[in-house]
Amino acid sequence: MARIGVFICHCGTNIAATVDVEAVAAAAREFPNVAFATTYKYMCSEPGQAMIKESIEDYNLDRIVIASCSPRMHELTFRKMLKGTKINPYMLEIANIREQCAWVHTDRAKATEKAIDHVKMAVAKVGKDKPLTTSTIPITKRALVIGGGIAGIQAALDIADAGFDVTIVEKEPSIGGHMVMLDKTFPTMDCSACISTPKMVDAGAHPNITLKTSCEVEKVEGYVGNFEVTIKEKAKYVNHDLCTGCGLCQTKCPTKVPSEFNQGIGTRPAIYIPFAQAVPSKPVIDPTCCLKLTKDKCGICEKVCPLQAINYKDETKYTTEKYGAIVVATGYELVDWAKMYPEYGGGKYADVITGLQFERLVNASGPTEGHIVRPSDGKEPKDVVIVKCVGSRDQNKGKSYCSRACCMYSAKHAHQILDKIPGSNVYIFYMDVRTPGKGYEEFYDNTRADGAQYIRGRVSKIFKEGDKLICKGEDTLLGKQVTVEADMVILATAMEPAANIADVAGKLGISIDSDRWVTEAHPKLRPVETQTGGVFLCGTCQGPKDIPDTVAQAGAAAAKVMALLNHDEMETSPMISSVDQTKCSGCGYCVEVCPYKAISLIQVPGRDGNRKVTKTVADVNSGLCQGCGCCAATCRTGCIDLKGYTNEQILKEVDALCQ
Amino acid sequence: MKFKKTDLNEVLKTLAREYTVFAPIVENEEKKFMPWAESKDVEMEGLNTIKPPKDVLFPNVEKMYRYKMGLEGFIEEIFPEDTKRILFGIRPCDMRSIDSMDKVFLTKEYVDSYYAKRRDDATIVAFGCTEAGRTCFCESMGLNPNDAPSADVMMNVSADGEDYVLEARTEKGEELVKKLEGLITDGGEAKKDTKCSLVINKAEDLDKKLAKMFEHPIWDKVTKGCIGCGTCTFVCPTCYCFDIDSENYGAEGCKYRCWDSCMFSDYTRLAGGANPRPTKKERLRNRYMHKLSYFNERYGETLCVGCGRCVEKCPAHLDISEFIEKASAAELGKEDK
Amino acid sequence: MSVKTNENWEPKILAFCCNWCTYTGADLAGLNRMKYPENVRVIRVPCSSRVNPQFILRAFQKGCDGVLVCGCHPGDCHYATGNYFTRRRFMLMQRLLEYNGIDPKRFQAKWISGSEAAKFRDTVTKVSAEIKALGPNTKFAEPHFTEGGDK
């Protein structure tokens, strides 16, 4: 016969105020198999736990029900407490009489009756609990970082410095992401390349880091500590083992196409490295525009290459490797403002450019060697309009959220224009100026001091008149229409997640929200983890943010990965499925419904009447099973069951509820 | 004594004042023995009921005792209360099955108190068959479809078919007939000429012969078609196996007894999963042997009354009468000891 | 057991809540001190796909007046595909119960995510009001063992 101890917590006045805890204890003493029931002010406190341990000895209890706050709060605490006693930590059930009872009801009698019912159900369930022991699974001490921007690089560097193997998978031919495109960074105005390229070189040279550029994640299997990731390596047509990156082929290549890295300003050859400081600084051939690969003409690069590193027959390769942890750092992209805002010219006017395009113009290593010129005629602009919140904070036409970094980088752009073009005028149309970081407000003040004119209002229309761009807007502070004739307009467009995030999230089994940002485990308490064990995230894939926050998150994600990879093996929850193979008919429907492919049909020796036969039965891989219980509800004979939530237990709970 | 057929309702009304009268009533397209009430339409003649009357004396589900755990715990037997009953209009084959059940539940030292209480308080009015079903073979099993020797009152249709002729055979019968003073008149001569259409030749010592046929190859052939369901046992008037289970409500609960069937796969399943009768061959052999041989050893009479319900209702169209003929005709091989 | 019909009769409603979404939402409703009727009892399950339709039958059999199954929104399931099966199972189960005479309002399913505390409160309030209007459930309910001896 079970000897159950019921411990009801007052939680100070949180519970005791609405629920008559003594009445609940009195009622609990009547339930079957209850040997002892008592109440205490703070059950989770040290004295509270000591009192429970004492009662276990005094009354020789063998299972515990604690009526307190939500099991999501202290189930772990009380399980750890039981580790120190003779009772198995899983012979414990928690009745939620705070969040789902005391706090949500006012009528004391009814709340007490509900608390009694919840305790009655927990007592019925704990009666059928069985001692469970955690099992352990080995951990592969390698990490995978998806995305080679500053977030991915920083995370990889920190993990590698801790001594673990890291692989960075980057879909572009070089790591660096968006940061390396920028010219200066706020608020210190130090040159972006000067602080990001050294990190890229470190990553490229770090003994523990393997760079997999022009690669994408094809398939992810397995579970925390034991991921098996298939990586698709797109054809590069250049053998990077032979190539030294001398650059001869790039100079000879006849094809010129707009450079993606430079946001379409300036061109690049078919065999190219995205930018001078690319890591790895070895070129790849773009199959869509290379004359040899498209029309089987030319082939100059193969002829000039001193090391015969060119291989036109290269194809996509798939490699599968094992990893213990995965960090998602897929970064952001700017929204396609042209579709959202036709009133700003919808992309017809070459001089209406995005912030990134301006970064390339003002960047010394950019296509214009840092001279701010109008992409249309190359003349230096005198009057520049910057339009903020293009796509951000706009429910009906764009994104509902604020993209956080544009206020600061627009101020930076204004600062750079006023610096580089003496006598120029910069008009910034804004709704609000948000300067949340350290030194951000002073930076904003300096920009205004430099002469940037902030106009409070939105730009309603931009159209070309002669070679001037007429920006019609409104100044809400003056309360009147404003028209600015500008030589160039910079749009601070909204950020959105990388295009393939839905595909990557699907493969990893993590969820993304309606704006396709990756959903973190808990917005305040677990910002760099996802719901899926072993998968972490950092940077703008989780939401718009600036570089300081991104780097901070990268370090946090790396710390989480190190905490995981530091152990040789990991405890797994024992609340997983198990099969009673004597009753299993081998129909295999549980195999179909398992989200983690944890169940397989195996041949086992068995008996049929008095004959020895080999039977086909289901078998659960305890490492893969995450304990969702879908199989237990699918099995008609109920022979696959979820430990901790067995059919018998839930039936008992339902019965207890309805006496 | 006799009474007009048309006075049947009157008779039942008077009896119903003191007893609960179970009569063959057609309701929801099913004829079964139910407590009589004004609105119910009784059908004396016609074929026998599908569900045998045994569930009046030996109910399908019967609560035995109630208990409560905890400080003021208790155990309290639940006794059937309104047991002053009349079983009105049961056929000779069902009467004979009640005799068999009496032997099981009331004799050989152990008396089943629940059955005994219901049986003592029950007065049985048997009714001679006027028409035999196509699967009735009670005559071949030594019964007379027109007469039930052990009934308290024997009722037959009169020769001219106008009235029902009563013949009280026990004091209970006398007492009952006395209650019908006003309605019944003397005389009347019963018509007892109903014959079974299905006649099978059963060997006289079939039970002894079967006792030697446990390993006989006949069993492989006969039992192949069985699908192992419990139909035959639940329509059979002489099957009396039961299982005991409990119904719990937190600290309270009750123990109840319910019909069980030897044809179910878990009937002889032992702890640990072993099963002395693993396949339907062993189970059907056990059922036939119990009906035709084992019961004789213990109580001296065959347990099959030839009512034909299992022959009519078996989903696989197996037929115990066919088996009886085959077993009677089978010659014993060397292996039969 | 639900007390027989008098006007202050309170229905007894059972809610299966998935641990990752709805149970979290319910806790959040508690954190925000939202108020809702007292007649819902919650059973925590790891995923809404753990709920076997036979549990629903059991609840009605044992005298519940209403059953609610809640889980994550399709696509948000912590176990990726759990609630797709829940959706199919309970759309069919609801129709089968309705076909056997149980008013569909007595058995409902709702997707409630971890942050939708208000939706949890509103759902519970609406369901308990609807069930209160329907009165105690007599269908599929087995008589308490003290009533109805042998039949």
Add this chain to the structure above:
Amino acid sequence: MALSEKDIELKIREEAKKALATGEVSCVIGWTTTRFPDKMKPFFAETEAECDELVWNKYCINGTAKYALDDRYPSKKFAIIARGCDSRAINRMLKDKQLLRENLYIIGVVCDGKENPICEECQHKNPLTYDVLIGEPVPEQIDEKRFAEVEAFEKLSPDEKYEYWAKQYDKCIHCYACRNACPACNCVECYADQYRTGWQGKASDRIQNQVYGLTRAFHVGDRCIECGECERVCPMGLPIMRQTRKMLKDINDLFGDYECGMPDDAMPVLGGYTLADPDEFM
């Protein structure tokens, strides 16, 4: 020209003998006569002589396929005389991995309907899987009234529906004939036989019969091949098909055309999902 019943019977005996002659077949499952002219019973011919007892007429209504489950690990094959419904039953048990195709030798017989109410609306007179076929395949008919009974019943009020089913389940004697005759009910150990877990009591009162009836309806709902055996074998004449067909009708309405026991190996509805499933729980 179409074969007469007698021709088919002779061809069946001939095929049965041929099958036994190969030595790979342990017995041929067909039908034979009983003492009643209008009742045939399943028969297991094991020798050439016994094959002559196989018959074929309009009273051969028992299902033959499920007997193959009697021996899940046979040393030799089972030869099964399979009508359209039997072949669907075989497909059902193959799909549930309870039978292996190589343990079966299927003698398909084109069936023009038997003395069984379900046969009027039969959509599969031609067997769907067979090793040898007797008779020319006939054009199939589409049964308009497939869900007519269910649709009519749906229109009743909740109380009427409940009263109707309560009365039916009062008649049920819990004999499990419907389960033992149903090819979709092929578990090694049925949930109803497991008292430890406590799903289902053993008593045969109204509530236990209702729980059993509904649970079985849900268990076989998305795998039922509509062979009508459950209704045929029920000793108390319960309309069991009216219960199981309800789910099939809903599946057809919600998830598109659906028929079980077909040669394609589509997953049963409850074993799979699509992202485009209709959603009513938002």
